[in-house]
Each structure stands twice: as structure tokens, then as C-alpha cells.
Amino acid sequence: MNSKLIQLEDLGFSYDLGKTETIKGVTLDIPANQVTAFIGPSGCGKSTLLRCLNRMNDLIDTAKITRGTIKILGQDIHASDVDSIELRKHVGMVFQKYNPFPKSIYDNVAYGLRIQGEKNKSTLDEAVERSLRGSALWDEVKDRLKTSALGLSGGQQQRLCIARTIAVQPKVILMDEPCSALDPIATAKVEELITELRKEYTIVIVTHSMQQASRISDRTAFFYLGEVVEYNTTETIFQNPSQQQTEDYISGRFG
Amino acid sequence: MKNKSDLAESDSTEEVSFKRKRGFRLMGLNLNADGAVKGFFGGNAYLAILFLLFICIFLFKSAIGFIPGYRTELAEARISGIEAANHINYQLVGYDALYTKINQAFINERRDRFGDLETVVPIYEELESIVDDKLEDEVDEYTELDDGDKKEASALALKESIKNASAKLSREALLKKIKARLPETDTISDEAYARALIYAEQYALNDYETPDEISRIPAMINEQMGGFYKAVEAIKHSDDDLRQIYASIEKKSQVTYRTISNNRKNQESIDELSKNIESLDTDPSNKRDSTRSAAMTKRIAELKPKIVDIDTAENIKFVYNEISKHDAAADKMISEFQVGVDLLAKAEVKTEKSEILIKESSRLFDELKEISNERKSLLAEWNHEKPVTLWNSVTAFFFGADWKTGSDRQNLYGLMPLFTGSLLISLVAMLFAVPLAIGAAIYVNQFATKREAGFLKPGIEFIQAIPSVVLGLFGVLVVAGLLQGLSECGWLSWVPGFPIQDRLNVLLAGILLAFMACPTIFTLAEDALNNVPKAYTEASLAMGANKLQTALKIVVPASLSGIVAAIMLGFGRVIGETMVVLLVAGNKARIPDLSNGIGVIGESVHTMTGIIAQEYGEVEPGVLHWKALFMVGLVLFLISLSINSVCQRVIAKRSK
Ligand SMILES: Nc1ncnc2c1ncn2[C@@H]1O[C@H](COP(=O)(O)OP(=O)(O)OP(=O)(O)O)[C@@H](O)[C@H]1O
Ligand SMILES: [Mg+2]
Numbered sequence: 001m002n003s004k005l006i007q008l009e010d011l012g013f014s015y016d017l018g019k020t021e022t023i024k025g026v027t028l029d030i031p032a033n034q035v036t037a038f039i040g041p042s043g044c045g046k047s048t049l050l051r052c053l054n055r056m057n058d059l060i061d062t063a064k065i066t067r068g069t070i071k072i073l074g075q076d077i078h079a080s081d082v083d084s085i086e087l088r089k090h091v092g093m094v095f096q097k098y099n100p101f102p103k104s105i106y107d108n109v110a111y112g113l114r115i116q117g118e119k120n121k122s123t124l125d126e127a128v129e130r131s132l133r134g135s136a137l138w139d140e141v142k143d144r145l146k147t148s149a150l151g152l153s154g155g156q157q158q159r160l161c162i163a164r165t166i167a168v169q170p171k172v173i174l175m176d177e178p179c180s181a182l183d184p185i186a187t188a189k190v191e192e193l194i195t196e197l198r199k200e201y202t203i204v205i206v207t208h209s210m211q212q213a214s215r216i217s218d219r220t221a222f223f224y225l226g227e228v229v230e231y232n233t234t235e236t237i238f239q240n241p242s243q244q245q246t247e248d249y250i251s252g253r254f255g
Numbered sequence: 256m257k258n259k260s261d262l263a264e265s266d267s268t269e270e271v272s273f274k275r276k277r278g279f280r281l282m283g284l285n286l287n288a289d290g291a292v293k294g295f296f297g298g299n300a301y302l303a304i305l306f307l308l309f310i311c312i313f314l315f316k317s318a319i320g321f322i323p324g325y326r327t328e329l330a331e332a333r334i335s336g337i338e339a340a341n342h343i344n345y346q347l348v349g350y351d352a353l354y355t356k357i358n359q360a361f362i363n364e365r366r367d368r369f370g371d372l373e374t375v376v377p378i379y380e381e382l383e384s385i386v387d388d389k390l391e392d393e394v395d396e397y398t399e400l401d402d403g404d405k406k407e408a409s410a411l412a413l414k415e416s417i418k419n420a421s422a423k424l425s426r427e428a429l430l431k432k433i434k435a436r437l438p439e440t441d442t443i444s445d446e447a448y449a450r451a452l453i454y455a456e457q458y459a460l461n462d463y464e465t466p467d468e469i470s471r472i473p474a475m476i477n478e479q480m481g482g483f484y485k486a487v488e489a490i491k492h493s494d495d496d497l498r499q500i501y502a503s504i505e506k507k508s509q510v511t512y513r514t515i516s517n518n519r520k521n522q523e524s525i526d527e528l529s530k531n532i533e534s535l536d537t538d539p540s541n542k543r544d545s546t547r548s549a550a551m552t553k554r555i556a557e558l559k560p561k562i563v564d565i566d567t568a569e570n571i572k573f574v575y576n577e578i579s580k581h582d583a584a585a586d587k588m589i590s591e592f593q594v595g596v597d598l599l600a601k602a603e604v605k606t607e608k609s610e611i612l613i614k615e616s617s618r619l620f621d622e623l624k625e626i627s628n629e630r631k632s633l634l635a636e637w638n639h640e641k642p643v644t645l646w647n648s649v650t651a652f653f654f655g656a657d658w659k660t661g662s663d664r665q666n667l668y669g670l671m672p673l674f675t676g677s678l679l680i681s682l683v684a685m686l687f688a689v690p691l692a693i694g695a696a697i698y699v700n701q702f703a704t705k706r707e708a709g710f711l712k713p714g715i716e717f718i719q720a721i722p723s724v725v726l727g728l729f730g731v732l733v734v735a736g737l738l739q740g741l742s743e744c745g746w747l748s749w750v751p752g753f754p755i756q757d758r759l760n761v762l763l764a765g766i767l768l769a770f771m772a773c774p775t776i777f778t779l780a781e782d783a784l785n786n787v788p789k790a791y792t793e794a795s796l797a798m799g800a801n802k803l804q805t806a807l808k809i810v811v812p813a814s815l816s817g818i819v820a821a822i823m824l825g826f827g828r829v830i831g832e833t834m835v836v837l838l839v840a841g842n843k844a845r846i847p848d849l850s851n852g853i854g855v856i857g858e859s860v861h862t863m864t865g866i867i868a869q870e871y872g873e874v875e876p877g878v879l880h881w882k883a884l885f886m887v888g889l890v891l892f893l894i895s896l897s898i899n900s901v902c903q904r905v906i907a908k909r910s911k
Contacts, residue, residue: 056796059793085800085801086799088797088798088799089798092797092798093797095790095793095794099793099794100794101791101794101809102812102813103812111795111808112799115804115808116799161794165798168798
């Protein structure tokens with residue numbers, strides 16, 4: 001089980017009720033407690049696939065799974081008795097543009113627990129501290145927990161979003177280009193954090209930065225036009241890719 | 256025409272030119288298309304501002320003369336003694352309110368204890384009139400016969416024909432007639448009817464003599480009501496002396512006031528005419544206006560005899576003389592009332608409603624005592640020569656409790672009844688509109704499918720397109736009746752204010768205005784909700800929140816300031832609405848009686864907008880009444896302006 005936390009089997013996905021497929025038969029096994037990177041040219045469907053994993057695409061009326069299955073922890077997430085809301089409690093997501101709620105830092109982190117009905121103050125306090133420590137933000141914000149989250153710097157806000165996600169202790173964290181809106185120093189901090197989080201969580205990250213992928217990920221999948229071209233350990237992909245396309249892309253020779 | 260070499264040259268040198276393009280020149284201005292478009296839009300924008308300024312100036316200019324003008328009228332009212340009469344009247348108004356309550360309690364209690372019995376009398380009286388009208392001939396015929404057997408037989412026939420005739424009078428018509436006398440009556444029981452019928456037959460058979468029982472019923476009831484009846488009797492006439500003093504001061508001082516006031520107005524016209532003549536005379540270029548100046552001179556001659564001498568000294572002596580009797584009369588009223596109140600405290604009260612009324616009236620009695628004492632001391636130091644200050648005039652307008660115009664008595668321009676009326680209606684309207692419109696906005700924005708939103712949104716927004724006069728008429732003709740019918744349903748009697756006494760009332764106006772305010776609040780609130788970044792919603796959903804949690808915990812709080820602004824703008828719309836309130840608020844300029852609690856929503860009120868629309872057409876431009884209406888308009892304008900500017904600040908703060 002450990003090696004196959006998420007299993008995609010011939011997954012097809014369409015934004016227009018099946019007329020055209022954006023994801024065309026992807027088969028992947030994502031192992032637990034590792035960082036898996038999705039790379040590939042713009043528009044190849046990385047974000048789309050990521051959003052399939054927590055069923056965020058359900059919010060789009062015309063979105064449709066055309067074929068295949070996604071299993072997380074052995075359960076088909078599209079089975080009729082699966083509630084997407086319950087699923088999302090275990091599959092958290094961090095977005096490209098940091099988006100903390102216009103609330104206090106504390107309320108942001110406590111949000112996930114509160115909507116699950118947690119009211120006990122000391123439990124919440126504990127969870128907030130744990131999550132903020134876990135996202136390496138505690139020391140910077142511990143004196144201003146009640147101030148607005150929007151007053152933090154961009155990098156801090158993104159780490160707050162990560163803290164908010166890990167507060168509910170999900171199994172999987174999906175990250176869609178989490179550093180693309182950050183400067184190099186903030187990026188370094190978030191990368192460090194991701195490396196830390198790997199011990200407890202399974203992370204799937206979409207990135208456009210080859211360096212980032214090679215620095216932080218254990219495995220890398222290269223996508224092209226909605227298909228997986230190559231999927232292997234990061235080392236293999238970057239040093240010894242089996243496909244010409246992959247090599248072209250990571251060396252920057254891609255058209 | 257340029258030749259080729261010219262073209263080539265210009266091409267090479269002027270290929271890149273930073274020079275301003277030439278436009279056409281107009282009156283020294285260098286205009287081009289850009290400038291013209293800019294000027295057009297800019298001109299329109301500034302025109303709007305200019306127009307607003309113009310309205311401000313116009314309002315201020317028209318209203319400004321009111322305060323000194325009202326001061327003059329108040330001073331005239333003081334000199335003529337009306338003010339003294341008003342001091343007495345305050346006590347009488349208090350007395351009336353109190354007496355009404357106690358009397359209501361009495362009627363209620365009587366109805367509860369004797370039920371049908373008291374309806375027998377009015378039913379009988381109706382039947383009696385039928386006997387009088389329709390059966391006269393027949394009865395004559397039958398009573399003239401004197402042979403024993405025949406008489407008996409004909410008496411039977413007579414009874415039969417009375418029954419038939421009275422059956423023709425429908426029960427509903429009968430009930431309506433009786434209701435006018437016994438307002439609490441809601442049904443006519445068969446028993447009471449049968450009993451009244453028997454008495455009516457006796458009346459017919461006994462040569463038109465009212466049966467003794469009928470005349471005894473009221474006395475019997477009153478006797479059995481015991482202490483309660485005595486209390487009401489004690490109270491009933493306690494105000495007589497005071498009322499008489501009031502009437503005599505009022506009668507005399509109103510005449511004096513009218514004379515003084517007319518004299519002043521005539522003098523003012525004369526002064527103005529003289530000034531006009533003078534300016535015409537000193538202008539040498541105006542030969543042909545000699546006819547005009549002659550006409551004006553003639554008018555002055557007409558006006559002069561209208562200024563009549565008046566002996567204010569004699570009048571005021573009379574007023575002071577009457578005032579000297581006031582304290583004794585006021586004390587008498589209070590002490591006799593006290594007797595009644597004491598009796599009332601001891602009297603046996605069985606119904607809860609009466610008990611509540613009596614409890615309330617004991618509070619009102621304390622108030623009456625206070626009012627009486629207050630007015631006593633005010634009258635003691637009342638002095639007809641004390642000058643009226645401008646400030647007095649300002650407070651008399653803003654805090655005045657009466658708006659009374661249109662009679663030849665002293666006109667009163669007190670804003671309070673109108674202001675409270677407008678406020679009350681607006682509050683009731685908001686009470687309905689806010690949950691409705693905000694709820695709808697949240698639903699449409701957060702939960703509705705595209706198709707639902709596709710007809711809900713334009714549907715709600717279409718309400719705005721209904722002309723308010725149409726809505727007002729709909730209110731008067733349909734909703735008013737429905738509401739009254741509903742308020743009379745027994746199972747709704749727990750609603751405060753039900754059953755409604757006035758057909759047109761605060762609640763009705765509030766409901767219709769709520770309907771009108773809905774689209775405003777809905778649209779703005781929906782906008783505010785829509786402006787919440789989708790990233791927040793996404794983040795919340797990705798955390799495993801459901802749609803309801805996301806809507807209530809993220810989207811609504813994030814748009815709260817916008818929603819507040821929407822509510823306030825809705826309020827502004829409601830308080831400024833004219834046509835609907837004019838038609839459905841009932842237009843009674845009196846301060847709503849808040850002692851009824853929420854029941855106040857069943858009362859008729861008048862509004863600031865309504866009064867302007869209603870009275871503007873009837874007044875001559877420039878007179879004080881006209882200026883008073885502009886003052887009301889000014890107040891309204893300032894209220895709307897401040898609401899709007901607060902909203903703008905709220906919205907600006909949000910977008911930061
Ligand atoms: N909500 C949507 N509705 C319809 N089509 C969409 C939607 N979102 C994305 N697409 C289309 O699906 C394809 C894949 O988009 P996706 O965002 O997954 O690409 P990506 O690999 O994440 O690209 P990038 O690296 O630029 O983020 C694109 O052609 C895009 O136009
Ligand atoms: Mg993407």
C-alpha cells in the first residue's frame with residue numbers, strides 16, 4: 001500500500017462533457033510520504049489532473065471524467081458513496097496565488113477544524129500552534145495571531161495557507177505552483193518546508209521550475225498534451241530520461 | 256496637391272512626428288476629436304454636479320425664510336393667548352387618551368360578562384324602526400279590530416308579518432349597524448335576536464310603547480358592573496370645567512390671532528406694493544408702466560381698510576382671567592379622576608385584556624398628573640409679552656408634536672409626527688426587506704443553478720420597474736383588504752397590533768416599501784457577494800467546507816461592508832419614497848402611540864414625503880406653509896445625503 005497511495009488508472013477527463021479530452025488516459029501510482037512533481041509545458045493539463053485528485057473539478061458544471069479511475073488509499077474517489085467534501089478533508093490543496101481568508105491569522109488556521117465542528121478552545125489553540133510551527137511560521141507570527149492575515153508578506157501568506165491545510169492533518173497535500181508568486185528567498189523557505197512536510201504527508205506538486213523539481217521532489221512525471229510521457233524517480237528523469245521529448249523539455253530545447 | 260518629390264521628402268522627414276495633430280479651431284479653442292469627446296463626457300459629468308448644487312441652493316433658498324416667519328406666527332399666537340389655550344389642551348389630550356383606554360376596558364369587560372344581552376337593545380331598536388316604517392298600515396288595521404277572537408287571530412298574523420319583514424333585513428346589514436354603536440360586537444347570536452324580536456312584537460301589539468325590559472337592560476347592566484361603572488362615570492365628567500376654560504380661551508384668542516395675522520399679511524402686501532411703485536416711479540425710462548403703478552395704488556387702497564383695529568389688551572385680560580380659574584379646574588379633574596382610579600383598583604375585573612388596559616391606564620394617569628403639574632407651572636409663569644426667540648422657532652419646528660395646517664386657526668408646523676411616521680414605516684419596511692433581499696442575494700449568488708439565477712435575478716430586479724403609483728394602488732385596493740382580513744383571523748391574534756384598527760397603516764406601507772426596497776438591496780448585496788474573490792470560495796471548498804459553510808463563514812463576512820451599504824441604500828430609498836406612502840400610510844399627521852408597543856404598526860401615520868406631495872399643490876408659493884414644506888424637503892434631502900455619504904465611505908473603505 002505504501003508505494004501506491006494514489007493510483008490513477010487510464011484516467012480521462014474532459015471540460016466539455018466529453019467532446020474533447022484534456023487528460024487522455026493517464027496511469028500513475030503516487031507513493032506515500034514522497035514528493036511527486038508534475039512538470040510539463042503550459043496547458044498540458046497538470047493543474048487539471050491535480051484538481052481531479054480532490055475533485056475540485058466537480059465545481060465546473062461541464063467537467064466530466066471520461067474514463068478510468070482514481071483510487072486514493074485504495075478507495076475509488078468517484079464511487080457513488082464517496083462525498084467530495086469528506087474527500088477534501090483528507091486531500092488538502094495549496095493554490096498558486098496565496099489566498100488566506102480575510103480573517104485573523106488564528107481564524108485562518110482554525111478554519112478547517114471549526115467547520116468540522118471543533119469548538120474546544122484549547123484543542124484549537126494547540127492545533128493552530130502545531131500547524132504554524134509545522135509550516136515554520138510560528139516564530140514570525142506568534143505575537144500577532146489576532147491580526148489580519150492579509151497583513152503578512154506574500155511568502156508568509158503562502159506558508160499560512162500551508163499551515164491552514166495541514167491543520168486538519170490531511171493524508172495528501174496538492175500544491176499547484178506554490179512558489180510562482182514568491183521571490184527567491186520566500187521560495188527557498190517554502191521549499192525547505194515542503195522537504196520537512198514530506199515526513200508526514202504525501203505531496204503532489206506542480207511546478208514550472210526544473211531546479212525546484214529536482215531539488216525537492218522524489219519522483220517526477222513529465223506531461224505533454226494531457227498524457228504522461230515519462231514518470232520515474234527525479235534522478236532518472238533529470239539525468240537519464242528515456243524519452244527524447246523529456247530530455248528536450250528539461251534542457252530547455254523544447255519548442 | 257503635392258508632387259511626388261514633396262511626398263518623398265515629407266515621408267522621410269516626417270515619418271516619426273511628435274507634433275500635435277491639427278484639429279479645427281472654434282472661438283479660439285483648438286478642438287480635435289479627442290478633445291470634443293472628452294469635453295462631451297466631462298460636460299455631462301459636471302452638469303450632474305451643477306444640477307445637484309442647484310437643487311441644494313434652491314432648497315435652502317426656499318426654506319430659509321421659514322424660521323423667522325414661523326417665529327412671527329408663534330409670537331402672534333402668544334400675544335393672542337393661543338399658547339395658553341394649548342397648555343390646557345395638552346392636558347385634555349392626555350385625558351382623552353386615558354379615558355379612551357379606561358372606556359375600552361369597560362366595554363370589553365361588559366361584553367365579556369353580559370355578552371349578547373347588550374346587543375339585544377340595538378337589535379331591538381333596529382327592529383322597532385322596521386315596525387315603524389313598514390308595518391304601520393298593517394298594524395293599524397289589526398289593532399283597530401276589537402272583537403276578542405279576531406284580535407287574537409290577527410295578533411298572530413301580525414307577529415308573522417313582523418317576522419317576515421325583519422327576516423328581509425340581512426344579518427350582515429344588521430351587524431354593521433350595530434357595530435357602529437357597539438364596536439366590539441362581532442356576531443349576533445340567535446338568542447339575542449329572538450329576544451329582540453319578542454320585544455319588537457310587544458312594541459307593535461302595545462300601541463307602540465317600548466317594553467319596560469328594553470329600557471331596563473342598560474341600567475341593569477350598569478348596576479351589575481358596579482364599581483367599574485361608577486369609576487367610568489366619575490371619570491367621564493372630571494374634565495368638564497377644564498374643557499370649558501379651554502374652549503373659551505381658544506375661541507376668543509383664535510379670533511384675535513386671525514385678526515393680528517391678517518393685519519400683518521395685508522400690511523406686508525401694502526409695503527411691497529409701495530416699494531414696487533416707488534421703484535417704477537424713480538425709473539424715468541418706464542412711461543408705459545404708469546398704468547401698472549396705478550393698478551398697484553388701487554390695490555393698496557383696497558387693502559388698507561382690511562387692516563382693522565383690534566383691542567389686544569381687552570382680549571389678553573380675558574385670557575388672564577380664564578387662566579386664573581385654570582388651577583382649580585385642573586385640580587378638580589385630577590382629584591375626580593383619582594376617585595375613579597381608586598374605584599377601578601377595587602373593582603372586579605375578569606378579562607385579561609381589561610386588566611392590561613387598566614394597568615396601562617394607571618401608568619398613563621401618572622403621566623397625566625405630571626403633564627398637569629408641568630402645564631400648571633408653565634401657565635403660572637406664562638406671559639404674553641415674553642419675546643419668541645429664533646431658537647424657539649427652530650425647536651418648535653424640529654420637535655413640534657403637531658402638524659396642523661389648512662384651517663383658519665393657527666397653523667402648526669411640527670416635524671415630529673412626520674419624521675416619526677417616516678422612520679417607523681422605514682424601519683418596518685427594512686425589517687421585512689433585509690432578510691428577504693439578503694437571503695435572496697445569498698441564495699442566487701451561492702446556491703442557485705445557472706438557470707434559476709437566470710430568472711430569479713431579472714425577476715427581482717424587475718420589481719424596480721413597477722411604477723410606484725401602480726404599487727400604491729395595488730396596496731390600497733388589494734393588499735389593504737387582505738391584510739385587514741388576515742388581521743381579523745382569530746388564529747393570528749397573537750401578532751401585536753392585530754386586529755388592525757386603521758385600514759391604511761404602518762404595516763401596510765412597510766410591506767409595500769419592503770417590496771420596493773428589495774431589488775435595491777438585492778442587487779447591491781448580490782454585487783458585494785459577487786465581488787468576493789473566487790479564490791476564497793475555492794480555498795474554503797478545498798478545505799472540505801460545504802457550500803453553506805462557505806457562504807456563511809467566508810463569503811458573507813468578506814462582503815459584509817458591501818451588504819451593510821446595500822441595506823443603508825435600501826433604507827435611503829425607502830425613506831425617500833413618496834407615492835406609495837401617500838396612498839397607503841393613511842396620512843394622519845400624529846405621533847404614533849408607542850405605548851401600544853409593536854401594536855403601533857396598526858396605526859395610520861403621515862410621512863415627510865407624503866406631506867409635501869399632498870399639501871404642495873394647495874398652498875400659494877411664498878407663504879409660510881409653502882416654506883415649511885420646503886423645510887421638510889430640506890430635512891429629507893439632508894437625511895438621504897448623509898445616508899449616501901456614509902455608504903460611500905463604507906464602500907470606499909472596503910475597496911481599499
Ligand atoms: N475551467 C476550464 N474550463 C475549460 N477549459 C479549461 C479550464 N481550465 C483549463 N482548461 C483547459 O485545459 C487545458 C489544460 O489546462 P491546465 O490548467 O490543466 O494546464 P497546466 O498544465 O496547468 O498549464 P499551466 O502550466 O499554464 O498552469 C488547457 O488547454 C486549458 O485551456
Ligand atoms: Mg496550471
